[in-house]
Amino acid sequence: MSDAIKHECGLAFIRLRKPFSYYQQQYGTVMYGLNKLYLLMEKQHNRGQDGAGIASVKLHVEPGYPFLHRNRSIEQRAIADLFSQVGEEVADLEKYQSDIRKHPGLLKGHVKFLGELLLGHLRYGTQGKNNVEFCHPFIKRDTIQSRNLALAGNFNLVNTEELFGLVNIDPGVFQRQSDLAAMMEVVHHFLVQEDQKNPGRPDIAEVLKQSAKWFDGGYHFGGLVGSGESFVMRDAHGIRPSYYYISDDVIVAASERAAIRTTFNVGENEVKELMPGQALIVDVDGNYKIEQVLEAKERKACSFERIYFSRGNDEKIYRERSQLGYNLRDAVLKSIDYDLKNTIFSFIPNTAEVAFYGMVKGMEDYMNQIKVQRILSWGKDFDEEKLTEMINRKIRMEKIAIKDVKMRTFITEDANRNEMVQHVYDITYGTVRPHVDSLVVIDDSIVRGTTLKQSIVRMLGRLHPKKIIIVSSAPQIRYPDCYGIDMSKLGDFIAFRAAIALMKDRGMEDRLQALHEECKELARLGQLDSKNLVKEIYHPFTAEEISAKIAELITPPEINFPVELIFQTIEDLHLACPTNTGDWYFTGNYPTKGGNRVVNKAFLNYMEGKNERGY
Template identity: 25%
Template sequence: MCGIIGIVSHNAVSQELYDGLTVLQHRGQDAAGIVTSDGRHLSLRRKNGLVKDAFRTSSHMRKLKGNMGIGHVRYPTAGSSSQAEAQPFYVNSPYGISLAHNGNLTNSTDLKQELFDADRRHINTESDSEVLLNVFAQELHRLNSYRVTPDDIFEAVAGVHKRCTGAYSVVAMITRDGIVGFRDPNGIRPLIYGSRKTEQGTDYMIASESTALVTQGYTIERDIEPGEAIYITADGKVHAKQCATDPKYVTCLFEYVYFARPDSVMDNVFVHKARMRMGHKLAEKVQNEWKDHDIDVIIPIPDTSRTSALEMAMTLGVSYREGFIKNRYIGRTFIMPGQKERKKSVRQKLNPIDLEFKGKNVMLVDDSIVRGTTSKEIVQMVRDSGAKNVYFASASPPVRYPNIYGIDMPAASELVAHDRTISEIADELGVDKLIYQDLKDLEDSVTEGNDKLTEFDNSVFTGKYITGEDNAYFEALQIRRADASKQKKVKRSAVDL
C-alpha cells in the first residue's frame, strides 16, 4: 500500500507536497519522495524512512523548486526495500516523465520482458512502478508528437489499460506540461482530486485520500472514476476522459476496514460511518447468535478498530474501555519481515492497563486478523492481566488468501485463517470465543454509503481475483512473500544504504 499526491499551483508546491505526504503517512512508512518542476528543471529527493526523516532539513525543501510536483510514501509490495526503489521514478523519453504509483501490477514480469524485447526500454529496479512508468512513456512515445496534448495523454492511458493488469492509481508529471492522474479500470485503489481558489487563480491537487486535500484547504471535486484519466496542465486547465473500454467499480474492501484514515471520504463513502456500521453489524451478530453472552467490557485493539468497537458496545449496551496504551513509533507488525520480530514488536507496541482486564469477561475488537501473531500475543497479554475470559471479534471476515493488489499480506500458508475452521482459529489464538464479521454485512456497511458500489475486491476473503490470475502466479508469489525471502531483502537493502 502506498500514498500518492500531485499538485499544480500558482505558488511553490514543496511544502504542500510535504504536508500532504505526512497526512498520507499511514499508507506507507518505508520511504518517501517528492519531485517538483519549474517548467525547465526537475528537483528530486527520495529516501527510506518516514516523511520527516526523508526531508530533515530546510535545505532539502529549498532545493525542491517549482509550482508543480508529485509525491509518494511507500511500503513495498513488489521489489525490495532498497532506497533505489523509493518513488517517484523518472524517465527522460519522451518529454521527461515522473511517476508515483499505488497498487501492484500482476503481469509486471511479462511487461518487463516485453519492454526489453519490443520497446528497447531497460528496467533498473525490481519495482513494478518503474515498469508502469515505462509502459506509459512508451505509449506516449508511439504517438510521436512534438508536444504533448490532452488527447495524447488519454490515448497513452488507454494503452496502459490494454497492457497492464492488476491495481494501479497513478500520478505522473510531464516536466513542462502538467500532471496526470489515472486509475485502473476496476478502480481497486482510491484516487480523488480537488481544487482551491486563490488570488492568482485555481490550484489543483490529486491524492490517494480526501484528507490530504481538505487539510490544506482544497475543496473535493470528485473521485477519479475507474479507468478515467484527468490531466491538469501547468497553466491550470483541467481535462478528463474515460480511457477504458469496460470500466467498473471493484473497490478494495480492505481500504474501508483498515488502511484508509477514518476521516477520509472514499468513492463517496465516509470511512468513519462505514466502520460504525461494521461495529453495529457485529453487535447484531452477537445478539442473534449469542443471546446469553456474558461480556463485561469491550476493548478495542488500537487504533483502527476503535470506531467499530465503540459502536458495538453502544448497540449491545456493554461498557466500552480503552485497555491498551500504544507506542506510536512502532511500524505495522503484519508487514515486518520475521516472526520473532513481529512478536517482539507487539509487546513494545501495546501495553495493557491491567485494571481494565482483571476479573472481567473481555471482548477484544480488531479490524482484522491476518497472520494471527499480533492477536495471539495480545490475547496472552490480556490473560496475564487477569481477564476471566477472553473473547475476540474481527470487523472483517477471515483473511484466508493473499492480497495481490497492493497490500503486502503474506503467502497463504502464513495466514492464520487459511485452511482452518473458526474453531481451529480460536484455538490457535487462545481465545474462549471468536466472532468474525460476515462478508455480506461488511459489504453492506460500505454500500449503505454509496449504493452504486455493487461489486468489491474481496479476494482476501474469497480467493476470487478480478484479474483472474493462474496458479503459476501464486506459486511465484508464495516464494516471493515467504519470510525467508523478505529477510534476505532486508539484509540486501541494509547493504544498499
C-alpha cells in the same frame, strides 16, 4: 491491526494554474504550491513509512537550464527531511539576497523544486527492497524535453515480466524488483512514440490508452512530462482510490479525499472521485479534461481501504467503520449469552477504535430495548430506587490492552525473542473481575494471528476472565492480495493454516495432494490464471468451523478458559461499505486473471516449502 501488514502507498499531485507572483499576492508566499504539497503528503503519512519522494517540472525554462527535479528520502521522518532540504536551499539564498522571496521569478530560477507541476509520493514497500532507489517518483531523462517523465503511484502489477517483454527490455536486477520500473518503461515507450507523431506536444490520452491496456493490477498513478503536461490515472476496476479537486488556482489529486479537504479547506462535495478507467489530464497551459482511458469494468474498490488503510477522519469512512462494529452486535450478544452485566468491551489499539464505538452503540441500543421492556413489564410496581438502578445500567467499557511503543525485540535468539514479543502489549490491571467477567476485544482484522497468540491473548489471560472473545471487524483473510497490499504468502494467513489443520484432522490430506497435482498441471500448461484452486481448500468447512479452529490455533497452551473468535460476514461487510466491494482477500474472487495466477503460485510455493512471494 494487531498483525501489522505493509500496504498502500500515497500519491500527491499539484498543478499550479497561476504565475508564482499570483500566489505571493493572494496567499502571501511564493512557496504556496510546495507548502500545500507538504501538507497533502503529511495528511497521508499513514500510507508511507518506508520513504518518500518529490518531483517538480518548471514551465517555460530557457534552453539549457534544468526543468525536471527529483529528490527521495528513507529517513525516519522522510517527508520532513525532503522539505527541510528545500527550506535550507531558500535559506542559503537569503544569505546573499535577504528579500529574494519577494522576487518570484528569481526564486523560481534558483530553487530546484519551485515548479508549477508537483508530484509527491509516500512509500510502503511491497515489491522491491526499502532502499532509496526504490522510492517513487522514478524519472526518465532525455535530451528532448517532451520525452522526460516523472512517474509515481499506488499499485502492484502482476505481469511485470510481460511488460518488459512488450518493450523489448531485458530487465536488470533492480528493474525486476520494481513494478514501477516496468510501468515506467511502458509509459515512456509510448510517450516517445507519440512525441514522434506530435513533436513537443504529445497526446497524453493516447499515451495512456496505449500503455494502460497492458497493466494487470490495481493502480492509481501520476506523471509529469518535461514539456508541461501532467496526468493522474486509475485502474479500470477502481481497485485503488483516487480523488481530485479543481479550482481556478490549482488542480490537485491524492489517494484520500480527507487529505485534500484538510489541505485546501474545502467541502466533501468539492472533492471528486476519479472513476474507474479514467485519467485526469492537464495540458501545458493548465487546461484539464477527464478522459475515459480504459472501459470501466465492474467496480471492485478495495474494501480494506474502508476497514483499515485510509485515515478515519473521512466522514464516510468513519460511518462505515462504525457500522462494521455495529453489525457484529448480534453475534457478540449470542457469544456472551446476552449477559451484558458481566461483560467488558475493549479494543486492540488503535485502528479498531471507530469499529469499537460502533459495536458499543449496538450494545447500547440492545440494552435500551431491554430497559424499555423491563420497565413496561413492571406496570406500577416500581419505586424511584428500582427505576434509577435500571436507567443507570451502562455498557462496561475499559481500555484493557495498551501497546508499549517503546518495546524493541532486539534479542535475536528465538526463545528470548518470543519472550520479548509477549510484552509488546500490556494490560490494565484491576479492570476485570477474575472468573466472572467475559472480555470482548475488537480488532479491525486478523491476518497472521501471531500477535494474538504470542502477546495479546497471553496478556489478557493475566486478568483471568471467564472468557475472551476476539472480534474482527473484517471477514477471515483467506487469499493473497496482488493489487497493493503486501499479503502474498498463503502460509502467513491464520485462516489458511486453520483450513489445512481441519483437512488433516479429518483425514483429507489426499484431497490436498490432488489439488497440488492439479495446480502443477495448470502451471505446466501455462494456465495458472484460469481458476482459483485454493477455494477448494476452504469449501468443505463452514466459516464457523474455521473460526473455531483459528481460536484453537491462537490459544496458548497455558490458557485454561475459552477463547472464541467472531469475524465479520461478507454480507455485512458489503452492507457497511457499499461502494467498496473489492473482497478477493476474503472470497478469492479476483477482478483480474492475474489474481488467480498469484493465488495458485502462492499455493505451489506453500506445498513445495518455498518462502517466496506469489508474484
